Amino acid sequence: MNNETVMLQTVKCCPEPSASHLLNPDFIFNERNLGHYQASLLQGIALIQKSVAAANKPFSGILPHELAAQFRAVDLRQTCGLAEALAELEQLYLNHAVYFHHPQYVAHLNCPIAIPAILAELLLVSVNSSVDTWDQSAGGTLIEQKLLDWTTEIIGLGGQADGIFTSGGTQSNLMAMLLARDSCCAKNAGYSTKTHGLPVDFGKLRIFTSQASHFSIQKAAAILGLGYDAVVPVACDRYFKMDVAALAHELDRALANGLIPMAVVATAGTTDFGSIDPLPELAQLCQVYGLWLHVDAAYGCGLLVSPKFRHWLAGIECADSVTVDYHKAFLQPVSCSAFLVKDKRHLAVVTHHADYLNPLSQANDGVPNLVNKSIQTTKRFDALKLWLTLRVMGAAQLGAAFDACIHLAKQAYLLLLSEPSIETLHHPQLSTLVFRYRPARQADGAELDKANAAIRKALFRSGEAVIAGTKVHGQQYLKFTLLNPLTTIQDLQAVLKLILFYGRQYGHADDLPNAVNDDFVKEACDA
Numbered sequence: 001m002n003n004e005t006v007m008l009q010t011v012k013c014c015p016e017p018s019a020s021h022l023l024n025p026d027f028i029f030n031e032r033n034l035g036h037y038q039a040s041l042l043q044g045i046a047l048i049q050k051s052v053a054a055a056n057k058p059f060s061g062i063l064p065h066e067l068a069a070q071f072r073a074v075d076l077r078q079t080c081g082l083a084e085a086l087a088e089l090e091q092l093y094l095n096h097a098v099y100f101h102h103p104q105y106v107a108h109l110n111c112p113i114a115i116p117a118i119l120a121e122l123l124l125v126s127v128n129s130s131v132d133t134w135d136q137s138a139g140g141t142l143i144e145q146k147l148l149d150w151t152t153e154i155i156g157l158g159g160q161a162d163g164i165f166t167s168g169g170t171q172s173n174l175m176a177m178l179l180a181r182d183s184c185c186a187k188n189a190g191y192s193t194k195t196h197g198l199p200v201d202f203g204k205l206r207i208f209t210s211q212a213s214h215f216s217i218q219k220a221a222a223i224l225g226l227g228y229d230a231v232v233p234v235a236c237d238r239y240f241k242m243d244v245a246a247l248a249h250e251l252d253r254a255l256a257n258g259l260i261p262m263a264v265v266a267t268a269g270t271t272d273f274g275s276i277d278p279l280p281e282l283a284q285l286c287q288v289y290g291l292w293l294h295v296d297a298a299y300g301c302g303l304l305v306s307p308k309f310r311h312w313l314a315g316i317e318c319a320d321s322v323t324v325d326y327h328k329a330f331l332q333p334v335s336c337s338a339f340l341v342k343d344k345r346h347l348a349v350v351t352h353h354a355d356y357l358n359p360l361s362q363a364n365d366g367v368p369n370l371v372n373k374s375i376q377t378t379k380r381f382d383a384l385k386l387w388l389t390l391r392v393m394g395a396a397q398l399g400a401a402f403d404a405c406i407h408l409a410k411q412a413y414l415l416l417l418s419e420p421s422i423e424t425l426h427h428p429q430l431s432t433l434v435f436r437y438r439p440a441r442q443a444d445g446a447e448l449d450k451a452n453a454a455i456r457k458a459l460f461r462s463g464e465a466v467i468a469g470t471k472v473h474g475q476q477y478l479k480f481t482l483l484n485p486l487t488t489i490q491d492l493q494a495v496l497k498l499i500l501f502y503g504r505q506y507g508h509a510d511d512l513p514n515a516v517n518d519d520f521v522k523e524a525c526d527a
Contacts, residue, residue, distance in 0.1 A: 061463030156317030269300025274430030279315025302329025302402030
C-alpha cells in the first residue's frame with residue numbers, strides 16, 4: 001500500500017467537518033444574503049423605533065446592581081434566534097439606555113445625532129472599510145482627506161496643514177503632546193525622539209495649561225513618560241479663562257528653575273464652564289517664548305460653523321495643532337473627531353513603513369495611506385458620517401444648531417438667576433451652566449455638598465432628567481450641559497422644578513445622601 005492510498009483512507013475515515021456544520025453562511029454579509037440583511041435590519045429598526053417612541057424620560061433610573069442581576073441569567077455559550085436576541089437586548093440595554101436626544105438630558109457633552117450620520121454609520125459598517133491604507137478603502141481615504149482639508153481651511157491653519165481622524169479628544173490631545181514633545185526635544189537636544197528616544201533631561205519638560213482644562217492633558221503626560229508633575233496648572237481669571245499674566249509668570253519661573261517649557265495648551269470650550277482661553281494673547285506669548293501652542297477645541301469647535309459666534313475663535317489659526325470633536329458640536333455619533341496640525345511635517349513622528357502594509361515605495365509613489373499620520377493602524381471610516389451630514393444638511397444648519405444651544409444657555413442662566421434657592425457660579429459663554437441648590441435655612445459647606453450630591457443622585461434614580469455634577473474649589477455643584485438644539489426653556493423649567501423639589505425634601509429621607517430612598521423618589525416623580 002503506497003502513501004497516497006493511506007492518505008485517501010485517512011481522509012475517508014476521519015472526514016473534516018463540513019462548512020455547513022460549523023457555520024451558517026446566511027449570517028455572512030455578501031451578495032447572496034442581501035435579503036437576510038434587509039430583513040434583519042428592518043427588525044432592528046422596528047426595535048429602535050419602538051424604544052425611542054417609548055422613552056418618555058432620558059433614563060429608567062435603574063441601579064447598577066439591579067441591572068447586573070438581569071445579566072446573570074445570560075449564557076453566552078447558548079444561541080437563540082434573532083427575534084429572541086433582540087427581545088433580550090431590549091430588556092438588557094434599550095430599556096435602560098441613557099437617551100441623549102431626550103430634551104431633559106442635560107448632563108455631559110453628548111449631542112443628539114443627525115439622521116444622515118446614522119445612515120452613513122450603516123453604510124460604513126456594512127462595507128467595513130478600514131481607512132488606514134488606500135488598498136483597504138480607496139474612496140474612503142479621499143473622503144477623510146477632503147474633510148481634513150475642509151476643517152484646516154475653516155480653522156485657517158494654512159496650506160501646509162494636515163490632520164487625521166481620531167477616536168476622540170483624548171487621542172487627539174495625546175497626539176498633540178507627542179508632536180510637541182518631539183518638536184521640543186529636536187529643538188533642545190538636536191535629534192528626534194522617534195529615533196533616539198528621550199534626552200537625558202526629559203524630566204525637565206513642562207506643559208502649561210489652565211486649571212479648567214481637560215484631564216486628558218495629564219493623561220497624555222503620563223502616557224508619554226513625563227508624568228502628571230510635568231503639567232503646570234495655570235490660574236484662571238474670574239471667567240474661568242487662562243490668565244495670560246499668570247502663564248507668563250509660570251513660564252519665567254520654570255525657566256529660572258532650569259526647566260524646559262514644552263507646550264501651552266489653550267482650551268476653546270472648557271468642559272465645566274464652556275470658557276474660551278484668550279487665544280490671540282496666548283499665541284503671541286508662545287511666539288515670544290518659542291513654544292508649541294495646542295488648542296483643545298473639542299467642545300468649542302462648533303463655533304467654526306457658527307453664523308453668529310465664529311469670532312470667539314479668533315487666534316485659533318495661530319495654533320500649531322488643534323483638537324476638534326465632531327461628535328460634540330456637529331451632531332455626529334460617537335466616535336467622530338480629528339487632530340489637525342499646522343505643519344504636516346510634524347506628523348512624521350508617527351510614521352513607520354511596514355513592507356506588508358504601507359511600504360516606503362508607496363509613499364514615494366504618492367499613494368495616500370492615512371496610517372502614515374495616525375497612531376492607530378486599523379481605522380474606522382468615521383469621516384463618512386460627517387461627509388454625508390455636510391452633503392445633506394450643510395455646515396450652516398450645524399452652526400445654527402450650536403448657536404441655538406448657546407442661546408438656550410443664556411435663557412437658562414436668567415431662569416436660574418430668578419430662583420432664590422439657586423446659586424449660579426458663572427455667566428455662560430458656550431452652553432454649560434454650573435450652579436448649586438442653596439436652601440433657605442443656613443447650611444455649612446459640607447451640608448451644601450451633601451445636599452447637591454443627593455439631589456443629583458435622586459434625580460438620576462427617578463430617571464426624569466439627567467444632569468451633571470462637578471466640584472469647583474472643592475465644593476459640590478450641579479451642571480447643565482446643553483447640546484440639544486431642540487431642548488427648550490420649558491424643558492429646563494421642568495428640570496429646575498425637580499431640582500427644587502429634591503432640594504426641599506433633602507433631609508426628610510435619612511439615608512438620602514448615601515442611598516436614594518425609593519419612596520422619596522416615587523413621591524417626587526408623582527409630584
